[in-house]
Amino acid sequence: MDREAEFAIYVKGLKKTFPGVCAVDALSFDVRSGEIFGLVGPDGAGKTTTMRMLAGILTPDGGAAWIAGTDVAHAPERAKHFLSYMPQRFGLYEDLTVAENLRFYADLFGVKRAERIARAEELLHAAGISDFRKRLAGKLSGGMKQKLGLACALIHRPKVLLLDEPTTGVDPVSRRDFWRILYELLAEGVAILTSTAYLDEAERCHRVALLHQGRLLFCDTPEHLKEQMHGAVLSVIAHEPRAVREALEHADGISSLVMSGDGLHLVVDSASLRVPQFNEQLRAAGVCFESIQQVRPTIEDLFVQAVQREGVSRG
Amino acid sequence: MDDPNNSVTTKDLVKRFGDFIAVDGINLAVRRGEVFGFLGPNGAGKSTTIRMLCGLLRPTAGSAQVAGHDVASEPELVRQNIGYMSQKFSLYNDLTVIENLRLFAGLYSVPFSVLQQRIEWALAMAGLEGKQNLLTGTLPGGWKQRLALGCAVLHKPPILFLDEPTSGVDPLARRQFWDLIHTMAAEGVTAFVTTHYMEEAEYCNRLALIFRGRLVALGTPSELKRNAMKGELLLVECRSLSDAIKLLKTAPGVQDASVFGNAIHLVVRDAKQSTPQLLQFLLKRGIAVERMEKVSPSLEDVFVSVTSSTETVGEQRV
Numbered sequence: 001m002d003r004e005a006e007f008a009i010y011v012k013g014l015k016k017t018f019p020g021v022c023a024v025d026a027l028s029f030d031v032r033s034g035e036i037f038g039l040v041g042p043d044g045a046g047k048t049t050t051m052r053m054l055a056g057i058l059t060p061d062g063g064a065a066w067i068a069g070t071d072v073a074h075a076p077e078r079a080k081h082f083l084s085y086m087p088q089r090f091g092l093y094e095d096l097t098v099a100e101n102l103r104f105y106a107d108l109f110g111v112k113r114a115e116r117i118a119r120a121e122e123l124l125h126a127a128g129i130s131d132f133r134k135r136l137a138g139k140l141s142g143g144m145k146q147k148l149g150l151a152c153a154l155i156h157r158p159k160v161l162l163l164d165e166p167t168t169g170v171d172p173v174s175r176r177d178f179w180r181i182l183y184e185l186l187a188e189g190v191a192i193l194t195s196t197a198y199l200d201e202a203e204r205c206h207r208v209a210l211l212h213q214g215r216l217l218f219c220d221t222p223e224h225l226k227e228q229m230h231g232a233v234l235s236v237i238a239h240e241p242r243a244v245r246e247a248l249e250h251a252d253g254i255s256s257l258v259m260s261g262d263g264l265h266l267v268v269d270s271a272s273l274r275v276p277q278f279n280e281q282l283r284a285a286g287v288c289f290e291s292i293q294q295v296r297p298t299i300e301d302l303f304v305q306a307v308q309r310e311g312v313s314r315g
Numbered sequence: 316m317d318d319p320n321n322s323v324t325t326k327d328l329v330k331r332f333g334d335f336i337a338v339d340g341i342n343l344a345v346r347r348g349e350v351f352g353f354l355g356p357n358g359a360g361k362s363t364t365i366r367m368l369c370g371l372l373r374p375t376a377g378s379a380q381v382a383g384h385d386v387a388s389e390p391e392l393v394r395q396n397i398g399y400m401s402q403k404f405s406l407y408n409d410l411t412v413i414e415n416l417r418l419f420a421g422l423y424s425v426p427f428s429v430l431q432q433r434i435e436w437a438l439a440m441a442g443l444e445g446k447q448n449l450l451t452g453t454l455p456g457g458w459k460q461r462l463a464l465g466c467a468v469l470h471k472p473p474i475l476f477l478d479e480p481t482s483g484v485d486p487l488a489r490r491q492f493w494d495l496i497h498t499m500a501a502e503g504v505t506a507f508v509t510t511h512y513m514e515e516a517e518y519c520n521r522l523a524l525i526f527r528g529r530l531v532a533l534g535t536p537s538e539l540k541r542n543a544m545k546g547e548l549l550l551v552e553c554r555s556l557s558d559a560i561k562l563l564k565t566a567p568g569v570q571d572a573s574v575f576g577n578a579i580h581l582v583v584r585d586a587k588q589s590t591p592q593l594l595q596f597l598l599k600r601g602i603a604v605e606r607m608e609k610v611s612p613s614l615e616d617v618f619v620s621v622t623s624s625t626e627t628v629g630e631q632r633v
Contacts, residue, residue: 042485171356183574262535
């Protein structure tokens, strides 16, 4: 069976170059129906460029992308029929009401009259904005606008949903609410590709592609990603993190040391070796600290390690 | 002033807009050399508070001192003593590095006699020596952001207001940036940080969480994770997550259940007590649990827990 047809999204060797910069460099990944897949990386990693190529609004320089088995570059109109793309600035009409925006998008996507009312109701309910249908979109809070945008993007029951940094600038409470809605959508069998610059948000995806400067660093579930971390992560909690840093800065076995607000975050070669050793060292130096223990690595730890190992980071 | 070790103090600070109380009696004492995080959902009163602290908005009641000056009676002096940096809109992309620095030096009225020396100092601090003539728009994100910081500190303010200073930049550049902030803090500069991003909040010495105009939590990041959550967090891994979550929402002792990637996050009162009960509960209903264990909450968990438990029950979203 064709792999292109087996997945909701299938990307192979996708490439895009802009003058002086390779924005997306031979990217390959796949997304299944009912899966939330994250494109994760800082600004400039190639997330938006990838999204735009998948949405058929930017032509790749190499490789190809299939949406529901359709080659996007060959048959963009057909591919667009299966997908919905929510860019960072989604085109809501601020001087139309919530209900009018939904109706507008239903027209745009050619949703039949018989279907649209039930669908709009369903989406308003799922997004938790049914009480606001008569409010002007321009008068909604940032989080609610985002949810309305999502509802509009889903009015024609797409098989594939592309979300470009949907939670940027949204506060944690609304962000969590937004994710709740995404998880509920999966029951409809939608495949969701979402991007984020916040590495901690990667933990919410089923699988993630970690991107840096156009290249794929890793692609796996968040759990498996963390298993690829070399060494162990230690957390020291202390009132004077600076004093702890001075005492440990030149200790053996440390490959990364970051000061946080109330402690230190360390990557070491071995937790069983270094925890007792650092305990001793801090006591000998007379530095007060509350605790030192091994913690689970974060996606950020993995990202930083991968980038440092490759020596590709600049500035 | 009250306590010379404090660089920002507010006392029963209130701001009303008509009938709406945006800031409702906030008391803060930020110490000199502290990196202080000020968090809250949109509309919680964060920006209103910041605008009062920057001398841009007059409090309705109560008072605030910034760098020893009263924000209501001496707003000019307050403004001379603060620097402001936001990742988003502070720099002119079509000016070079040096032109941006000169512009900001002018805006902040840096005396001509020290201008050259201050610019050199800012360039060194930001690690941008030799890059003076590059166009700002062409700089990598991490450099831009250090340049923005350089611009904000040209007049050597004792207090810096940082608004999501490192949003979107790569983690290595972010770490370098916060190292710089902590170095400045060690020299006595106070950083007052506002952000929605918990990755940034982790870099603060203390955090204040405000909601509906009131202070609802205050402490170091680890104190908040330990004490501010109303309950404990359990991670559950099993098959058919959506069935399990529906059941768990009705299970005894479960305050909240939500999907988290390939797992479920549960908020319970006592994790140790609930674990065997919930395993039994799910098993009886035909769901075999692969993993159930207590996990430490993230700052985001704390944030959501504190703000939703402060809401009245009737308004709580499901």
